[in-house]
Every structure is written in C-alpha cells, then in structure tokens.
Amino acid sequence: MQQRTIINNVAILDHERTITCGHIKISNGTITEVSDAPFVASSSHLEQDVVHNYEGKLLMPGLVNTHMHMPMSILRGVSDDLPLDRWLKEVIWPLEGKMTREMARAGIGLSLIESIRSGTTAFSDMYHLAREDAHELAVASGLKAQLTRGMITAFSNEQENEQKLQQASEFAKAMNDDSTGRLRGALFPHATYTNSLSFLYRVRDVAEREQLDVQIHIAETEKEVKEHVQQFGKRPVEHLLAEEIIGKGSLLVHSVHVTDDELEQMHEASVNVSHNPQSNLKLGSGIAPVEKMVDQGIVVSLGTDSAASNNTLDVFTEMRQAAMLHKGTSKRAEAITADDAFKMATVNGNKSIGFHKSGLIKEGYDADFILLDVSAPHLQPYRNRVGTVVYAANKNDVTDVYVNGQAVMQNRVIVTLDEEKLLFEANRAQQELLGIHV
Numbered sequence: 001m002q003q004r005t006i007i008n009n010v011a012i013l014d015h016e017r018t019i020t021c022g023h024i025k026i027s028n029g030t031i032t033e034v035s036d037a038p039f040v041a042s043s044s045h046l047e048q049d050v051v052h053n054y055e056g057k058l059l060m061p062g063l064v065n066t067h068m069h070m071p072m073s074i075l076r077g078v079s080d081d082l083p084l085d086r087w088l089k090e091v092i093w094p095l096e097g098k099m100t101r102e103m104a105r106a107g108i109g110l111s112l113i114e115s116i117r118s119g120t121t122a123f124s125d126m127y128h129l130a131r132e133d134a135h136e137l138a139v140a141s142g143l144k145a146q147l148t149r150g151m152i153t154a155f156s157n158e159q160e161n162e163q164k165l166q167q168a169s170e171f172a173k174a175m176n177d178d179s180t181g182r183l184r185g186a187l188f189p190h191a192t193y194t195n196s197l198s199f200l201y202r203v204r205d206v207a208e209r210e211q212l213d214v215q216i217h218i219a220e221t222e223k224e225v226k227e228h229v230q231q232f233g234k235r236p237v238e239h240l241l242a243e244e245i246i247g248k249g250s251l252l253v254h255s256v257h258v259t260d261d262e263l264e265q266m267h268e269a270s271v272n273v274s275h276n277p278q279s280n281l282k283l284g285s286g287i288a289p290v291e292k293m294v295d296q297g298i299v300v301s302l303g304t305d306s307a308a309s310n311n312t313l314d315v316f317t318e319m320r321q322a323a324m325l326h327k328g329t330s331k332r333a334e335a336i337t338a339d340d341a342f343k344m345a346t347v348n349g350n351k352s353i354g355f356h357k358s359g360l361i362k363e364g365y366d367a368d369f370i371l372l373d374v375s376a377p378h379l380q381p382y383r384n385r386v387g388t389v390v391y392a393a394n395k396n397d398v399t400d401v402y403v404n405g406q407a408v409m410q411n412r413v414i415v416t417l418d419e420e421k422l423l424f425e426a427n428r429a430q431q432e433l434l435g436i437h438v
C-alpha cells in the first residue's frame with residue numbers, strides 16, 4: 001500500500017476554485033483528492049498515512065518564475081539605474097567575463113534559496129556557465145527546473161559557435177531525459193542582436209531535429225527593434241516567426257515592443273510570452289502590451305529576469321506588478337485582473353516551461369504547492385480570494401513549499417539545501433569578483 005500524505009485543515013485556493021477549510025490527499029507525488037471538509041480519521045484511515053495539520057494556513061499552487069539567470073544573483077546591487085544597452089556593455093558583460101565557475105555556482109545556490117523562500121516551485125534558468133552545477137543544485141533543491149545553456153555567438157568564431165550549439169543541445173536533451181521528471185531543457189540563443197541570422201537558422205534546424213523548444217529575449221527595447229528593422233527590413237518577432245526560428249512552444253522573453261499584427265501572428269503560431277514587468281521597468285525598456293496578449297489568447301507567464309536587473313527573484317511582486325501596471329497604462333481597473341496575474345504565475349507558468357500537470361490544486365495534478373500563514377495583520381480580516389494573494393500577500397507569508405509531494409521548506413526551514421552555507425558562499429563570490437578584500 002502506497003503511503004499517503006494528508007494536508008489537513010487548510011484554506012485552499014487555485015485559479016479554478018476556493019475552499020474555506022478542507023484537505024488534500026497526496027500519493028506518489030500526485031494530488032489524489034481535494035476535499036472541502038477537514039479530514040477525520042475513520043476505519044478506512046490507513047495507519048501509514050502521514051497527516052499534517054496546518055490550521056490557519058492557505059494552500060495554493062507554487063509560483064513559477066519563467067525567466068531568470070541564476071548565476072547573476074552574485075551581481076545583485078552592483079549597478080542600478082542604467083538602460084539595458086549601457087548596463088550590459090559597461091557593467092554586466094565585463095564582470096561576467098571575470099566570473100569563474102565557482103562564482104556562478106555560488107549565484108545558483110543563492111538564487112535557489114531566494115526562490116524557495118519566495119514560494120517558487122518551478123523556474124526557468126538561462127546562462128552559459130556552470131550548467132552542471134545548475135543541474136546538480138536544482139536536483140538537490142527539490143524544485144522543478146527548466147535549465148538552458150544560453151548562447152551568445154556574435155563575438156566568437158564559427159567553430160566555437162557550433163560547439164556552443166552542440167553543448168546546448170546535448171544539455172537540453174539530458175534535461176528532458178532526466179529520470180526525476182522535474183527537469184526540462186530548451187535551446188536559448190540570447191537575442192537577435194547577439195547572434196547572427198545564420199546562427200539562428202542553425203538553432204532552428206537543431207531544435208527541429210532534436211525536438212527541442214526555443215526561447216529567446218526578443219523585442220525588449222525600442223533600440224533593438226529599430227536596429228533589427230534597419231538591418232533586415234522586418235521587426236524581430238515577425239522576422240523570426242516568418243523564418244520559423246520561433247514557433248509552437250517557443251517562449252518569447254519580454255516582447256515589450258510588438259505590434260498588433262505581430263500579436264496576431266504570435267497567437268497563430270502558438271508561442272508563449274514570459275512577461276518580466278519589473279526588469280522592463282527598471283531598465284527603462286517599456287511596458288509590454290499584456291492586455292492585448294491576453295485578449296489574443298497568448299499564454300503569458302511571469303519572470304523576474306536576473307537579480308542584477310530586478311533586483312529580486314520574487315514572483316509575488318511580479319504578480320502584483322502585472323496586475324497593477326496595465327491598469328495604469330490603460331486607465332482601466334479591469335485591464336489585467338488579479339485572476340489574470342495569478343493564472344500567469346501558476347498554471348501558465350508551468351505550461352510555458354513544460355510542466356503540464358502542475359499549477360492547480362486538483363486530482364491528478366502534481367502536488368506542487370505552497371502554504372501561507374495568513375494570520376499576519378496585512379492579511380486580516382482574511383478573505384480566501386485570489387485578490388488577497390495578489391494584492392496583499394507577500395513572500396514572507398510563505399511557510400512551506402512542496403514539490404511532487406516532497407517538502408522543500410517546512411515551517412520556514414529549507415530542508416533540501418544548506419541555506420547558511422550558500423548565503424556565505426554568494427557573499428564571498430561577489431567580494432572576489434569585485435576585488436573586495438575583507
């Protein structure tokens with residue numbers, strides 16, 4: 001008989017339903033029952049059942065961060081208030097040039113700790129360094145992860161570029177074949193301005209041959225779009241769609257500067273969007289037309305981008321920002337609702353990075369959920385509504401994180417990773433990188 005875990009006496013909330021006080025049953029990592037009444041032991045109750053009583057807590061799907069660069073967390077706070085172009089060229093790329101594998105690993109550890117504490121159960125990470133470390137630590141963390149080997153090829157020769165593509169493809173296949181089922185892979189050329197068109201054709205061919213999804217930073221700034229039009233006579237999204245470099249299952253990161261025509265084409269092609277509102281705001285890149293995307297039926301999810309450009313990996317604040325921002329630009333309070341933003345951060349996020357049975361508290365879904373202590377003053381009087389989570393809750397309310405029914409954080413203690421050690425290593429890595437001697 002399979003051991004069951006029962007999470008009892010909790011409020012339950014997801015994109016489809018709310019329960020004031022009930023319980024869920026978990027077996028073999030999957031939710032087997034969701035009930036709107038507390039669990040009461042009876043004669044059919046199995047002795048090996050593990051019952052957790054979480055009275056006063058809210059159980060909801062874990063949040064999903066569909067875009068970040070974990071190693072860059074050691075660059076948090078090194079530069080603020082610059083536009084993307086100058087920020088990359090003057091600060092970030094020179095520092096990344098000096099980043100060692102150990103430093104990148106330290107950034108990964110820090111990102112995982114921050115993600116868990118922020119109630120994230122699944123994420124997508126793109127970087128070119130320390131991929132084996134990302135793999136090892138992601139598995140150890142217990143979270144679900146899409147890991148990619150990012151590719152910038154504008155500054156290297158053809159042979160080196162082919163090697164990068166080969167590595168990225170092998171890594172993506174290994175992630176998709178991982179036996180835990182908690183990992184996914186994809187091909188992630190950094191952008192159109194950091195890769196030639198001929199290289200992007202190679203990416204397309206390899207993606208098609210190996211059945212891999214493609215992700216790319218695209219239409220992030222006006223400058224990028226303008227220069228692309230000057231060079232190719234087409235806007236980046238319409239161009240890449242026409243060349244079939246992106247298509248069904250692709251994740252377009254940012255998509256800030258897209259026309260109505262491009263939105264229609266994006267919907268027709270079934271591409272998904274990772275909306276990164278705070279990174280776009282902080283770098284002065286602009287505001288993506290998310291209301292139009294949702295109206296078109298495009299699957300929009302949320303990403304933080306790196307902790308160097310945000311400066312946090314907190315999906316709660318992205319969710320709130322997504323719900324607020326578009327009301328401001330459209331001057332309509334119903335533009336993006338709490339429900340829209342919650343869906344982006346849960347079901348849509350999972351779907352966009354390949355976890356199709358996650359994001360709802362529902363029978364047959366993976367037991368990926370978080371618990372929030374709702375007794376804090378900012379959540380009182382507590383009303384079990386999506387609006388409460390989106391507009392009032394924050395990451396500090398998260399007490400427990402479960403993925404596939406396994407505890408990742410319990411009662412605010414991370415049980416899968418050594419938090420103290422990883423925070424120490426991240427601080428030491430930044431000091432080494434910046435040449436600070438203490």
Ligand SMILES: [Zn+2]
Nearest residue numbers: 067217305306
């Ligand atoms: Zn990014």
